[in-house]
Amino acid sequence: MKVLAPLSLGFTTLKNRFVMGSMHTGLEDHKRDLPALTRYFVERAKGGVGLIITGGYSPNRLGRLTPGGGSFHSKSLARAHQDLTKAVHEHEAKICLQLLHAGRYSYHPFLVAPSRLKSPISPFTPFAMPGFLVRSTIGDFAKAAENAKLAGYDGVEIMGSEGYLIHQFWSERTNRRTDEFGGSLENRMRFALEIVRETRKRVGPDFILIFRISILDLVEGGAAPEEIVKFAKELKRAGVTILNSGIGWHEARIPTIASVVPRAAFTKVTAELKEAVRIPVIATNRINDPLTAEEVIARGDADLVSMARPFLADPYFVLKTAENRVSEINPCIACNQACLDHIFENKKASCLVNPAACEEQDWILTPAKNPKKFAVIGAGPAGLNAAIRLLEAGHTVTVFEKSGSLGGQFNLAARIPGKGEYQGSIDHWVSEIKRLGGQIRLNREIKGAFEIKGFDEVILATGVKPRIPSIPGSDLPHVHRYDEILSGKVAPKHIIVIIGAGGIAIDTASYILHQHSEFDLDSKAYFKHWGIDPTQKSGLIPNFKPARTRLSLTLLQRSSGGMGRGLGKTTGWIHRLDLKRSGVRYFNSLSYESITPEGVSVVLKDGTKKLIPAQQVILCAGQESEIALKEVCEKNGIPFRVIGGAKLATEIDAKRAIREAWELARP
Numbered sequence: 043m044k045v046l047a048p049l050s051l052g053f054t055t056l057k058n059r060f061v062m063g064s065m066h067t068g069l070e071d072h073k074r075d076l077p078a079l080t081r082y083f084v085e086r087a088k089g090g091v092g093l094i095i096t097g098g099y100s101p102n103r104l105g106r107l108t109p110g111g112g113s114f115h116s117k118s119l120a121r122a123h124q125d126l127t128k129a130v131h132e133h134e135a136k137i138c139l140q141l142l143h144a145g146r147y148s149y150h151p152f153l154v155a156p157s158r159l160k161s162p163i164s165p166f167t168p169f170a171m172p173g174f175l176v177r178s179t180i181g182d183f184a185k186a187a188e189n190a191k192l193a194g195y196d197g198v199e200i201m202g203s204e205g206y207l208i209h210q211f212w213s214e215r216t217n218r219r220t221d222e223f224g225g226s227l228e229n230r231m232r233f234a235l236e237i238v239r240e241t242r243k244r245v246g247p248d249f250i251l252i253f254r255i256s257i258l259d260l261v262e263g264g265a266a267p268e269e270i271v272k273f274a275k276e277l278k279r280a281g282v283t284i285l286n287s288g289i290g291w292h293e294a295r296i297p298t299i300a301s302v303v304p305r306a307a308f309t310k311v312t313a314e315l316k317e318a319v320r321i322p323v324i325a326t327n328r329i330n331d332p333l334t335a336e337e338v339i340a341r342g343d344a345d346l347v348s349m350a351r352p353f354l355a356d357p358y359f360v361l362k363t364a365e366n367r368v369s370e371i372n373p374c375i376a377c378n379q380a381c382l383d384h385i386f387e388n389k390k391a392s393c394l395v396n397p398a399a400c401e402e403q404d405w406i407l408t409p410a411k412n413p414k415k416f417a418v419i420g421a422g423p424a425g426l427n428a429a430i431r432l433l434e435a436g437h438t439v440t441v442f443e444k445s446g447s448l449g450g451q452f453n454l455a456a457r458i459p460g461k462g463e464y465q466g467s468i469d470h471w472v473s474e475i476k477r478l479g480g481q482i483r484l485n486r487e488i489k490g491a492f493e494i495k496g497f498d499e500v501i502l503a504t505g506v507k508p509r510i511p512s513i514p515g516s517d518l519p520h521v522h523r524y525d526e527i528l529s530g531k532v533a534p535k536h537i538i539v540i541i542g543a544g545g546i547a548i549d550t551a552s553y554i555l556h557q558h559s560e561f562d563l564d565s566k567a568y569f570k571h572w573g574i575d576p577t578q579k580s581g582l583i584p585n586f587k588p589a590r591t592r593l594s595l596t597l598l599q600r601s602s603g604g605m606g607r608g609l610g611k612t613t614g615w616i617h618r619l620d621l622k623r624s625g626v627r628y629f630n631s632l633s634y635e636s637i638t639p640e641g642v643s644v645v646l647k648d649g650t651k652k653l654i655p656a657q658q659v660i661l662c663a664g665q666e667s668e669i670a671l672k673e674v675c676e677k678n679g680i681p682f683r684v685i686g687g688a689k690l691a692t693e694i695d696a697k698r699a700i701r702e703a704w705e706l707a708r709p
């Protein structure tokens with residue numbers, strides 16, 4: 043495979059084309075977390091990745107992302123990193139430190155930026171940097187790079203995209219300066235170019251210098267394609283070894299890494315950059331499987347492929363690729379639920395499908411001393427993961443599933459446009475159970491004790507069933523549960539009211555809106571849906587008007603606040619925005635009177651009665667646990683444990699379900 047071929051940089055060689063892209067984990071910020079951070083990187087180095095880029099470290103205190111965020115301005119910290127880099131090098135991987143000055147994205151009150159312009163996603167207004175501070179910051183980047191060299195890093199990545207400080211200087215959107223760092227293109231490039239030149243001077247020629255350049259801004263006031271090419275050529279001249287592709291400002295209202303983005307959606311834009319600069323370039327965003335990575339390299343779109351989240355999901359991604367064990371790769375589903383959402387909540391990153399990420403030392407699997415015979419009831423994420431972990435520990439496992447399909451709630455999620463990745467997890471889990479010698483029995487509903495006779499222990503992972511609210515008329519023939527719609531059993535009509543406005547209501551609305559569209563199929567359809575045109579300034583279609591639905595779709599909720607409030611910070615806005623732009627209506631703070639053949643009769647917050655017309659009413663009113671078997675086990679003295687939605691239905695949550703499944707195999 044071309045993606046496994048080495049890449050010579052002249053003074054050094056990368057052993058393959060896989061880059062573990064920079065991602066903040068929360069372990070960067072404190073010296074006390076260095077051992078955990080080391081284990082995290084070593085695991086990925088053992089897993090065969092060619093180049094690792096750390097999470098972002100600020101070159102000085104002002105540029106830190108949070109008040110206690112990591113910075114690399116001290117030599118003593120650099121020395122403390124020497125064990126980390128040595129341990130990574132023992133596995134022949136290279137490692138670069140990312141230098142990131144957050145500028146106006148800093149989440150502390152002393153933030154600085156080229157101009158006094160507040161970001162729409164930040165609560166604080168930055169101070170405009172006086173000239174002397176601009177100069178000293180250039181020096182701080184170079185000093186921090188020198189510290190990285192002292193720490194044993196093979197290079198640095200200078201973060202110049204996604205709307206951070208260097209990008210803020212380079213962009214007209216955020217730079218209103220009138221000195222030599224503002225105004226003309228030459229002046230706006232100066233900050234970045236001086237950082238690169240100064241850094242190269244300090245670290246010498248044999249040190250990898252990656253610059254992450256924004257190849258698509260996706261916000262008004264962004265750069266034109268010819269300006270980006272000019273900037274890239276200047277960066278090359280200033281001493282950059284590799285250019286990495288940055289996509290979109292953090293404040294852009296276009297999804298760039300969520301699962302609604304098709305795989306490798308942006309690599310054609312990277313290919314344009316490669317053609318223009320003729321130094322190694324890295325393609326990024328939504329590359330999560332070996333085949334896509336291979337296609338990107340084989341097509342010549344890029345020299346290297348960067349993946350961040352897929353290495354959280356599976357540290358051994360590259361090794362499994364090289365050994366032709368691709369079905370053993372635990373795929374990242376681009377949900378962001380345990381990685382980026384955690385970081386935004388100021389928690390340590392983890393991974394929904396791999397609870398061991400960033401906690402490697404806590405999840406070392408020890409073989410069971412007394413192997414047992416387990417019956418796992420239910421083949422959703424909890425049941426399937428329980429089976430895998432128990433099999434890995436040396437137990438014997440049979441999974442019983444009452445329906446004819448595997449995956450539980452993931453099986454429904456995989457049908458939502460933009461969530462097709464969920465099917466990859468189901469396929470992987472099933473293939474692992476088979477590889478490890480487990481048995482799966484479909485269409486087997488366990489009702490009595492005699493059916494589980496002979497098993498030492500039962501794992502109840504029976505999941506949830508949709509709640510039927512006690513609204514008069516809920517039993518009328520035009521009223522359906524969400525699973526009937528998502529499974530394809532019942533076709534959606536044209537005038538629809540959804541009872542509920544939580545995560546599943548939003549997913550159901552999205553399914554109805556987009557069931558015949560192909561917006562997540564390839565980059566062309568996705569660009570059209572979100573108004574992207576890489577040939578235009580900012581990468582945006584001028585005067586773009588999103589398509590509006592011809593359906594009448596209304597979501598209802600008794601509580602106040604927005605729809606989908608339980609959704610994650612990094613993805614919830616995408617679903618809300620998509621529904622709003624499409625013309626979906628939403629009423630909250632209401633009470634239900636009844637469902638009638640004409641629609642849903644409600645009383646609004648101000649006391650007025652309203653009939654919301656509907657040909658079809660869909661119930662998305664939360665869940666209840668499926669725990670009928672619990673009593674059977676209790677009565678018959680059968681040892682059992684309950685996990686996932688069967689344990690707690692109020693908050694069906696695959697992250698918790700999978701974690702509970704993994705915990706079963708702990709000694």
Ligand code: NAP
Binds near residue numbers: 541543545610694
């Ligand atoms: P949910 O988010 O808790 O929402 C339940 C909805 O049902 C609420 O709108 C609630 O509104 C309504 N409801 C509850 N009891 C009701 C009753 N008796 N009568 C009428 N309405 C009632 O639950 P969910 O939508 O089923 O989702 C389950 C979990 O999966 C959630 O934690 C959700 O975040 C998660 N999920 C996540 C994603 C994702 O993309 N990350 C996608 C889908 C689901 P009122 O009670 O105010 O009327």
Ligand code: SF4
Binds near residue numbers: 393
């Ligand atoms: Fe991927 Fe989700 Fe894991 Fe993040 S939490 S690494 S997006 S699977």
